[in-house]
Amino acid sequence: MKPTDTSNPEYFHKVVDCQYACPAHTPVPEYIRLIAAGRYADAYMINWESNVFPGILGRTCDRPCEPACRRGRVEDKPVAICRLKRVCADMKDDIRSRLPKIPKEKNGLRIALIGAGPSALTVARDLMPLGYTIDLFEAAPKAGGFMRQQIPSFRLPEEVIDEETGYILDMGVNAHFNTRIESMKALIEDGYDAVFVGTGAPTGRNLKLPGYEEQTQNSVFIGVEWLAQVAFGHLTEAPRDVIVIGGGNTAMDCCRTALRLGAENVKVLIRTPIDAMVASPWEIEDTRAEGIPILENHSPLEYIVENGQLKGMSFEIIEYSMTEDGKEVFTPTGQLETIPCSMVLLAIGQANAFPWIERDLGIEFNDNGLAKVDDITFQSTLPKVFFGGDAAFGPRNIITAVAQGHAAALSIDLFLKGKDLEERPAPGTNLVSQKMGIHDWSYASMVTEEHRHAVPHVDLDKAIHSHKVEVELGFDAKTAFEEAQRCLNCDVETVFSANKCIECDACIDICPVDCLTFTDNEEEAALRKKLNVPAHNLSQPLFVSTEVGTGRIMVKDEDVCLHCGLCAERCPTSAWDMQKFLYIQTKAFNAESNQANPTQAEIQ
Numbered sequence: 136m137k138p139t140d141t142s143n144p145e146y147f148h149k150v151v152d153c154q155y156a157c158p159a160h161t162p163v164p165e166y167i168r169l170i171a172a173g174r175y176a177d178a179y180m181i182n183w184e185s186n187v188f189p190g191i192l193g194r195t196c197d198r199p200c201e202p203a204c205r206r207g208r209v210e211d212k213p214v215a216i217c218r219l220k221r222v223c224a225d226m227k228d229d230i231r232s233r234l235p236k237i238p239k240e241k242n243g244l245r246i247a248l249i250g251a252g253p254s255a256l257t258v259a260r261d262l263m264p265l266g267y268t269i270d271l272f273e274a275a276p277k278a279g280g281f282m283r284q285q286i287p288s289f290r291l292p293e294e295v296i297d298e299e300t301g302y303i304l305d306m307g308v309n310a311h312f313n314t315r316i317e318s319m320k321a322l323i324e325d326g327y328d329a330v331f332v333g334t335g336a337p338t339g340r341n342l343k344l345p346g347y348e349e350q351t352q353n354s355v356f357i358g359v360e361w362l363a364q365v366a367f368g369h370l371t372e373a374p375r376d377v378i379v380i381g382g383g384n385t386a387m388d389c390c391r392t393a394l395r396l397g398a399e400n401v402k403v404l405i406r407t408p409i410d411a412m413v414a415s416p417w418e419i420e421d422t423r424a425e426g427i428p429i430l431e432n433h434s435p436l437e438y439i440v441e442n443g444q445l446k447g448m449s450f451e452i453i454e455y456s457m458t459e460d461g462k463e464v465f466t467p468t469g470q471l472e473t474i475p476c477s478m479v480l481l482a483i484g485q486a487n488a489f490p491w492i493e494r495d496l497g498i499e500f501n502d503n504g505l506a507k508v509d510d511i512t513f514q515s516t517l518p519k520v521f522f523g524g525d526a527a528f529g530p531r532n533i534i535t536a537v538a539q540g541h542a543a544a545l546s547i548d549l550f551l552k553g554k555d556l557e558e559r560p561a562p563g564t565n566l567v568s569q570k571m572g573i574h575d576w577s578y579a580s581m582v583t584e585e586h587r588h589a590v591p592h593v594d595l596d597k598a599i600h601s602h603k604v605e606v607e608l609g610f611d612a613k614t615a616f617e618e619a620q621r622c623l624n625c626d627v628e629t630v631f632s633a634n635k636c637i638e639c640d641a642c643i644d645i646c647p648v649d650c651l652t653f654t655d656n657e658e659e660a661a662l663r664k665k666l667n668v669p670a671h672n673l674s675q676p677l678f679v680s681t682e683v684g685t686g687r688i689m690v691k692d693e694d695v696c697l698h699c700g701l702c703a704e705r706c707p708t709s710a711w712d713m714q715k716f717l718y719i720q721t722k723a724f725n726a727e728s729n730q731a732n733p734t735q736a737e738i739q
Contacts, residue, residue, distance in 0.1 A: 136659050136679045138688075141630070144564040147716040149676065150693050151626045153216060156203035158538035160720040161185040163200055163216055164626040168578060170223055171619035173612070176230050178223035183230075185720070186220075187257050187303075187537050188282070190295045193221025194607065195286055197415060197532040205623050208695060212587035214621045215610075222615040224295075235264035235724065237306050242266035244551050247327040249316050252280020253533050254524030255333030256303045257540025258547070261723040263306040265548060270327075271308050274315040276367070278304060281335050281525070282533060284363040285385065287392045288603045319492040319520070329519050329547045332492075332506075333540070336485040336525040342380065344437050351443030358389045358482035365392055365602065373398040374477040378448055380404050380435055381482030382412035387422045389480040394425060395602035402474060404433040404448075406465060407455050421606065425599055430474075431455075434465060439473065447475040485530045496520075505529065512556040513543040521547055541722050548723040560726045563719040568712050569627055576713055578627060580700040582647075583620045624698050627715050631689055633680045635710035638687070642702035642711060643667070650692040651702065653683070666690060 139146065149155050153163040162181055169178035182189035196217045204213030244267050248255040251273035259269050277283060278300040282291065304310055316322060322330060339357035347355060358381065364370040373396035379389045382405040390401050403422070405412060408431045412419060423429065433450040440446065452470040457463055487505055492498055497517040499507040506515050508522045515522055523543040524536035546556050569577045591608045592598065598606050610618060643651050652666040656679070663670040663677065670677060675694035682688055703711040719725070 136656060136662060136677070138681045139676070139678045141566075141628075141678075144562050144718060146676065147564075147566070147626075147628050148562075148718045150628065151716065151718065152203040152205055153200040153214075153625070154718060156199045157186075158199065158535045159185045159187075159541065160538075160718065161200075162626065162717060162719075164622055164624050165717065166223060167214070167216070167219055167619045167622045168624070170219055171579075171616055171622075173616075175223045175226040176228045176233070179227040179230055180233055182220055182223060183302075184722075186534060187260055187540075188253060188299045188533065189220050190224030190299050191282055191291060192533060193217060193219075193224050194291050194295070195282070196220070196534055199534070205625050205697070206621055209582070209623070209697065210586065215587055215590070215618050218590050218607075218610060219615060219618060221609050222612075225609055226612065226615075231302070231305075234302060235306070237263050238266040240266065241268050244268065244328045245270065245326065246547065247272065247322055247325075247330045248333060249322075249331065250280055250333040250335060250524075250526070251275070251278035251300070251310070251312075252333050252335050252524055252536065253282060254526070254536040254540035254543070255280075255331060256300060257537050258331050258333070258523065258544040259306070259308050260303045261541060261544035262548065263303075263308065264724050267551075269308050271304075271310045272314050272316050273310070273312050275363075276312050278310065278312075280333070281359075284366050285359050285388065287362065287365070287388050287395075289391070289395065289598065289601070289606050290388070292603075292605050317491050319498070320496055323496070323519070327519075328551055329521065331543055331547065332520065332522045332526050333524045333536075334487075334489075334526045336487050336530045338486050338488050339385075339481060340484040340486060342435065342481050342483060344435060346438030346440045349440040349443065350438065350445050352445070354445035354477060355438065355479045355481065358385050358480045359485060361480055362388060362392065365396070370396070372396050376400045376476040377478045377480065378402055378404060378474060378476040379480045379482060381484075382407060382414055382429075383482060383484075384414050384418050385485075386480075386482035387414050387418040389482050390427050391422060391425060392602055393478075393480065394427060394599050398478075401427050402476075403427060403429045404435070404450060404474070405429060405431055406434050406453065407463070408432060411455065411463075425595065433472065434467075436471070438479070445477055445479065447473050448479060449473045485525070487526060487529065503529070509556075511542070511559070512546040513539060514546055514550070514556060518550065541720070544723040545721065545726060548726065560721040562721055563725070565717050566628070566630070566714045567717075568714050570712060576627075576700055578624055578715070579620065580624065580627075580698070580713070582623065582697055582699050585617055585621050587621065588614050588618045626717070627698050627700070627713050629678075629691065629696065629698065629700075629702060630712045630714045631678070631680050631691070632710050632712070633683050633689065635708045636680075636683045636689065637708055637710075638683055638685060639707065641705045641707065645701045645705045647699065647701065648695045648697060650695045652690045653687050654690060655686075656682075656688050662690060666692060668692065668695070670694060 166178040166181040207213040454466040523539040670692040672694040678691035680689040
């Protein structure tokens with residue numbers, strides 16, 4: 136194998152598994168260390184630069200970082216990264232003085248943002264400091280999009296949404312609430328230099344089975360629309376018997392909300408087994424903890440209606456299996472079951488709707504009704520119109536919407552400056568030794584044996600009787616410190632200098648996971664097999680050094696390294712060093728310097 140090029144910023148970026156897995160590439164270990172040090176405002180700002188909504192995401196993120204967490208290779212459960220994010224949001228001081236300064240003199244260019252969800256707000260956050268004039272149009276009375284309309288208050292309090300959307304609106308965004316855009320053509324004719332569409336996936340899928348048309352009272356609701364009605368106070372109660380159909384997070388939100396609005400008998404029905412549900416495991420766990428049964432392998436057949444009133448639903452029990460290529464197979468058993476109910480909430484998927492975009496503008500659409508959008512630049516086939524969030528590629532999650540908002544903002548800035556959108560600025564990085572003496576480091580390198588801490592919840596009886604009472608209490612300072620200590624500091628890299636190595640094998644002897652090997656060079660497949668511990672995870676790279684004195688090479692399996700620093704402590708010649716790697720994805724506001732923005736530089 137060729138020697139590893141550690142100057143390529145993507146090499147160590149991939150080693151920091153949590154940051155690499157985060158769509159917004161948040162520097163996770165960096166803010167976790169700041170939390171452990173009690174520097175909550177600093178940790179918040181590190182988050183805010185990347186994911187924009189730390190308090191919101193600290194409660195609701197889908198957590199792609201956690202399955203990637205290296206701690207999960209040491210024990211069963213990863214670091215509670217998401218809940219630590221909430222800690223810095225809850226415990227920070229006032230950070231408004233640290234937000235970007237907005238130029239009083241504008242640059243003369245006007246941008247329209249359609250929708251006030253996470254992607255559009257991210258675009259505003261990135262472009263306002265550059266002097267653009269931004270008009271934000273939102274059909275609802277408040278900002279937040281599906282964060283406000285589809286996530287119940289018992290998971291995400293309204294005041295948290297108000298605070299974090301307020302940071303952006305207070306930058307001077309011209310916000311037009313209760314204003315629905317009815318024509319893209321009219322908007323463009325108003326003279327905007329660029330338009331960003333962040334309208335989400337506003338419509339849920341209906342299920343018009345036999346009996347649907349016979350119900351004279353509206354008793355079958357699309358889940359996302361019903362949740363929005365609850366969020367804005369238009370619905371305040373639910374009937375006694377409620378069925379929720381669907382196995383995603385929206386279904387979990389629907390059933391738990393119905394329980395809080397007075398329903399006494401709430402059931403969730405899904406076509407798959409519970410272990411095949413698409414809902415997040417923690418959402419399923421919280422739902423079942425509140426006594427809501429999830430009935431698996433039920434395929435809906437018919438609404439049972441008497442004299443115009445919904446009385447129940449009939450289901451067929453099915454057998455579920457998967458083919459070798461991953462396709463789901465539902466096999467009828469002929470067994471039927473009727474379940475009484477007086478309301479059904481449908482949470483079987485969401486869809487986009489763009490009836491307000493005229494089809495003669497030059498914006499091309501695909502067969503799924505989505506605009507044809509470049510997956511890097513987020514530009515549509517009409518150059519001045521960009522899409523992001525669920526409006527771009529369909530329903531995802533908040534952190535993905537934020538990441539797409541960052542990418543679209545950079546594209547808009549490049550577009551309005553007449554630059555090539557394909558030539559994206561490289562990320563900013565640095566790599567700095569953590570040595571503070573012969574055997575001391577500037578970070579806690581010891582691997583703690585603490586197990587993952589559970590987040591405390593309010594009393595169940597109190598929780599289920601109010602849809603406004605937040606269920607999770609969050610970590611206190613002591614628990615947050617202990618949880619933060621579980622982080623393995625994967626951004627502090629083991630950096631090897633072959634010209635200093637005397638091949639004494641001290642590092643080999645002390646490595647607790649046997650991830651180091653001196654050996655003769657070979658092709659990668661053969662090399663992976665001959666290491667002290669064979670490296671089977673092909674998704675993680677091998678570090679391969681240049682030749683040491685005997686002509687051999689040092690090989691390190693990045694997959695199992697704990698970043699404990701013992702190799703560097705033991706090495707008598709400092710051939711190994713522990714160096715902190717910071718990866719800063721370029722955004723519109725730091726594209727010119729291609730370095731850490733002022734807030735991050737201040738924190739270092």
